[in-house]
Amino acid sequence: MTSADLSLEVVLLGEPAAWHDGRPVPLGGGLRRAVFAALAMRANHSMSRAELIDAVWGPEAPASASGGLYTYISGLRRALGPAGAPKATALTTSYAGYQLALRPDALDVQRLDRLREQARVLNEAGDTAHELVALDEALALWNGEALSGVPGPFAEANRLRLKEVRLSVLERRAELLVATGRHDEVIDELVDLVRANPAREGLHGLLMTSMFRAGRQTDALEAYRRARDVLVDRFGTEPGHALRALHQRILAGDTTVGQPSEFTGSRQALRIAARTRASKPFVGRADLVARLRSSVADVLAGRGGCVWVEGAPGSGKSALLAEALAGTTAASCTVSWTGADEFTQDIPFYTVERCLSDIGAALPHVPSAHVSLGPDTPVSSVLDHVRQVVGSHVTQPLVMVLDDLQWADLESLSVWHYLRGLSQHRPLLMVSACRPLPGRRDLDLMRELTGEFRSTTVLLPPLTDPEARDLLERVQPLAHTSVRTIVALAGGNPAYLLAMAAAVEHHGQVRKWKAVPHSVAAVVLDHFGHLSVEAREVLRAMALLGDSCSVDEIMATTGARASDLVDVLAEALEVGALQESDDEVRFAHPLLRRVLYESVPVSLRLAVHQQRGC
Incomplete structure (x- = not known):
């Protein structure tokens, strides 16, 4: 990266702004700013012309969008360039699309992460x-609503996501203040947060706890009454089990309410339980849990090995691992759990550095676990660090989990494969969890090479209907009609079940939804956002045909030839968006079909239905 690139700073946690060599960059307004925001959110990753048009204009993009995009890119190049330079080196064009190059931490969203x-x-x-210091620094990055004033569906989706991120940080900060006895400092802030987010039961619980710990039992009970009233009146639902139980404890004057142990607990238990929130209960899949615990038992007996867990997005890979490792056998192991990050795939050794840091947190006596790796660190030095860390861990077996392996940088994947080789000679269990991604030959190869070691492969099936109903019952009470509709739409995907159940609080019973709530649609679209543009367009066309259709119907609707559809349908099948059924293909999750259907302009829907004589 050139010196010009190194001097670019970007903020998106507020009104978007950028500085180049200390001077403000005129980003322009409206759609040009939306183009810049999309490129910045995907910094150091290419975005194709089609992806940018979809991000800025959405599915109803006008015919002039392509020419407009060219104009905005040209204007941004001139604006980003150093004074007197003909164009910016930060914004580049290649066969893959457009890319904004930023150094690590030049973007406030990356600093937040x-x-x-x-x-x-x-x-x-x-x-x-x-x-607490780290959380305060994270909150200080905000300067208003994220991506304020930026139009387009991409900006709106990220605004909502970053709002949730900020709320989760505020909630965790409040937990820490209560746990450390600083109840009075957080009460006023929690009152405001509850008023702004009345459906968030965790905030109601923290407000009740902080008031009770401050000696205000009557106020805490009144806070519960207000919480129940708003949940029933506005959202048609009773408070969840956790909030009701907290109310009973406060009513009984339980002095253990809000004790530090409720927020900190056993570190080893937290290292496992933190991967899936307690609000997301685990159901079914007892046979898979048993297989994973058998692998843990092997490592306890001194036999290392490898586990490969694969499943569609939202299928519950992390929840399955958390359930298995939370068992009694895992208590005798040191567990290191790292999740790879989609937005750091181009940072060499980023994921393996996080792995070593996680081991260092679990094993502070291992000095070699606390290392700083960079792009220029020789691979031999990295492997030396790894050998030292694993070699110095001799007191008890070690379980290393790499979640979302598909997002790991290539250098870290090489080190991870090296570690799997070490597992054959040490009490070391290597657990890899990933989703299928089309065209990722490196992942296919890693899966195949896993078979060279003592290995267990776990492929997650969808939940059965009884398991899905059980999950919903454990989350919150819902009307029977809503449960039946949610189960039918989710197709056994736990993430979709939970997203729809949560949406009921804000949008009422599912059968009354005029459209899929944005919070639910965002989960679905995020899961399949990495499909090719061609695959997404074919799926959108299929959504107009129904839950299932034949290849002939797809050809008639899209105008594509059979040979053109081979790779596209194979891609959709591989990621779990579609399933084969006799001589037809059908959506694996009817919810996906409904979201895609609603993304098609009404005029186009009518035209297709008229063409088919519907």
Whole structure:
């Protein structure tokens, strides 16, 4: 990266702004700013022309969008360039599309992600004071609503996501203040948060807890009454089990309410339980849990090995691992759990550095676990560090989990494969969890090479209907009609079940939804956002035909030839968007079909239905 690139700073947690060599960059307004925001959110990754048009204009993009995009890109190049330079080196064009090159931490959203990760590590290390500092630094990055004033569906989706991120940081900060006896400092803030987010039961619970710990039992009980009233009146649902139980404890004057142990607990238990929130109960899949616990039992007996867990997005890979490792056998192991990050795939050794940091948090006596790796670190030095860390861990078996392996940088994947080789000679269990991604030959190869070691492969099936109903019953009470509709739409995907159940609080019974709520649609579209543009367009066309259709019907609707559809349908089948059924293909999740159907302009829907004589 050139010196010009290194001097570019970008903020998106507020009104978007950029500085080049200390001077403000005129980003322009409206759609040009939306183009810049999309490129910045995907910094150091290429976005194709089609992806940018979809991000800025959405599915109803006008015919002039392509020419407009060219104009906006040209204007941004001139604006981003150093004074007197003909164009910026930060914004480049290639066969793959457009890319905005930023150094690490030049974007406030990336700094936010790093601070959240730092807080997570400190939490698992039991360092409450420094975790609180990291959370305060993360909150200080905000200067208003994220992507304020930026139009387009991409900006709107990320605005909502970042709003949720900020709320989760505020909620965790409040937990820490209550746990450390600083109840009075957080009460007023929680009152405002509850008023702005009345459906968030965790905030109601924290407000009740902080009031009770401050000696205001009557106020805490009144806070519960207000919470129940708003949940029933506005959302048609009773408070969940956790909030009701907290109310009973406060009513009984239970002095253990809000004790630090409720927020910190056993570090080893947290290292496992933190991967899936307690609000997301685990159901079914007992046979898979048993297989994974058998692998843990093997490592306890001194036999290392490898586990490969694969499933569609939202299928519950992390929940399955958390359930298996939370068993009694895992208590005798040191567990290191790292999740790869989609937005750091181009940072060499980023994921393996997080792995070593996680081991360091679990094993502070291992100095070699605390290392700083960079793009220029020789591979031999990295492998030396790895050997030292694993070699120095001799007191008890070690379980290393790499979640979302598909997002790991290539250098870290090489080191991970090396570690799997070490597992054959040590009490080391290597657990890889990933989703299928089309065209990723490196992942296919890793899966195949896993078979060379003592290995267990787990492929997650969808939940059965009874398991899906059980999950919903454990989350919150719902009307029978809503349960039946949610189960039918989700197609056994736990993430979709939970997203729709949560949406009921805000949007009422499912059968009354005029359209899929944005919070639910965002989960679905995020899961399949990495499909090729061609695959997404074919799926959108299929959505107009029904839950299932034949290849002939797809050809008639899209005008594509059979040979053109081979790779596209194979891609959709591989990621779990579609399933084969006799001589037809059908949506694996009817919810996906409904979301895609609603993304098609009404005029186009009518035209297709008229063409088919519907």
